[in-house]
Amino acid sequence: MSRVRNRTLSSAELQAFGDELDAIRARVTADIGESDAKYIRKIVASVRWCGVAGRALLFLGAFVHSVLIPAWIAGVVLLALSKILENMELGHNVMHGQYDWMNDPKLNGHTYEWDIVATGDNWRKTHNFQHHTYTNVRGMDDDIGYGLLRIFPEQRWRPFYLMQPIIAMVFMVLFQWGVAIQELRVGRWFAGKKSTAQMRKDFRPVRRKMGRQLLKDYVVFPLLAGPFFLPVLLGNMLANTLRSIWTFIIIFCGHFTADAEVFPKESIRNESRGHWYLRQLRGSSNIAGGKLLNVLSGNLSHQIEHHFYPDLPANRYAAIAVEVKDICARYGQHYNTGSLPRQFGQVIWRIWRHALPSRPGRKLRVTEPALQGG
């Protein structure tokens, strides 16, 4: 795990590093316009058309039994595709405020509500603020193992983690539910650190959202098929599950690959902009792939660029990445990228390895001074 050696930057270098990255932001911001608006509207249209086609095919299969299997499979694929696009390229990015400049109330970061059981409001808090500001800082970024998994040796080991290869599988299949209850801090409630009254209050909006989603996918649409409700119900269930698995894979590849680092709380004290960029870089990892991977991952295949510029339209990340890569090379900083099998293989390895007791390697001692003041 200590294969990566990043050059320690002097404070002047760190300042210049931050300035160069800020300059990219300024340049892209000035260029945003028509083409970005067209792009996100095209995504909206893809979500709608794929969704309608998927549901129509599921109904077709349910009513015309001779084409049940091919129609059902195609229906599930299209519906899952629609849900993945809506979740990642549309919902996640719009909720970051990436398209607020359009001034379109339907694409507003504060009000957009996505098609998963988690509420947009909880997500805006845990993800947009906590995760993006305190990326991979222990005790401040809840996304480190989601309070459920031990991904880094710096997390304290407990016997519970011996089961984590199985827990991770279950978490993957039910990922949207995990995201939904993340902000509720169920663990704190179990431990008696959070009152039941508070829990009930926090759960109310989540329950409403869960109910709405369950009603839509598991009651209303299946009932529309009348006696043939079962294929529709199962199709919707599978589409939701496929979406959960896919988002789990993409998100875990973003911060839990072998070379991704975690940071102690002290590292963010008096953090300069250059430090902040450096921490984002070292805590994030990209997935190398083509345009299809970019759009299906909501451009989280460019996790590094997303963490540098979470508020810039994601369709810009691919172009930005060329410059970011060059800047990282010039400043001797590792740019963590690799194919999807390679990156996810490393995630799986981490889940298995740190189920067992482990200790941090030497790497932290090398990199921490650079993060603490250069």
Next chain:
Amino acid sequence: MRIVVPMNAILAPRPLWPTRLARRVVSPALFDFWATRLNPLWTLEQPLAKLVSRSQASRDAVTLVLRPNRHWQGIQPGQHVNVGVEIDGRRLVRSYSPTVLEDGNLAITVKAIVGGLVSSHLARDARIGDVVALDTAFGDMVLPGKSADLLLLAAGSGITPMRALLRSLAARGMPVKVDLMYWARSHDELCFVDELDAMAVAHPRLHVRYLLTRDGAEPDPHVDTAPLDAIAALADRRVLACGPGGFVQAARSRLDGQVAQFDAEAFSLPTAAATGDEGEVQVHLARSGRTVQLSRGQSLLEGLEAQGIRPRHGCRMGICNTCACGRQSGTTRQLLTGDLSSEPSSQVRLCISAPSTDLILDL
């Protein structure tokens, strides 16, 4: 006592049950996506309007006729409405004072301003069939059923609410004495001359006077010095003024307190916003109704917090978008880039923006 019943309250009937059901079951985003594919005006809630005709109103102004959809809740003569136009991917919002035509369509007159994105777009590029967004009508320059005699002061595009008021008064047989003073730089910049003249001929109680400040050998005086002797019983008049900020200010300082009532609407032309970070400005918080004095050298978030106001916020570094809030008017300076931004009705992040001019925020 003056009681103004908002038109909205009268014109908003309880929607029919299919609409009520649709609102519970589908989101506006979903409904509008499919419905606007059939007809660009079919939405669940959003008032929209389609451009149905355009005609030249003066040398540099055009009149656009808009047909609103069923969500438009009406407007009183003299009021304004925010019109949202998409240009280069952005919905830009500007206020116009429409005249309601007999068929319910709205006529807005737009003067192309040099450097004005929306006005040039509407005056030159907007095509028949284009769709614009509408907001709820607003504004205090309305006439109650029984009114004092009026003095109307208009400059440039400020004539548009006056035209709407005059048409409404004419339809009621001009129940009070009305004097209109209408300023422009030259004669070919005047709008509605034929209509105003015809109205003055038909209604002896209406007097119209044009003042041209850059025409011919003897230019007419501005509002601060223009003679008002011809206005009978000036002290008993209700004065309505509309025009650029400077015009309204001059009219106010000359007449406010000297007349029965003074109401005004100012529109500001894009001014070279003051750069630099010294001094203080007034920030009005539209939702809470508070007005605070904030330093131009400090982020809005820090400034508001120093006043004991706690807007929602997160990272304090312009990343998480939690503190983004609407800026209705005024100019802000982005602290990271130094860029100035004065687009009305757009989002501004409080943590990385400092006020450059007086502001109105949605807080």
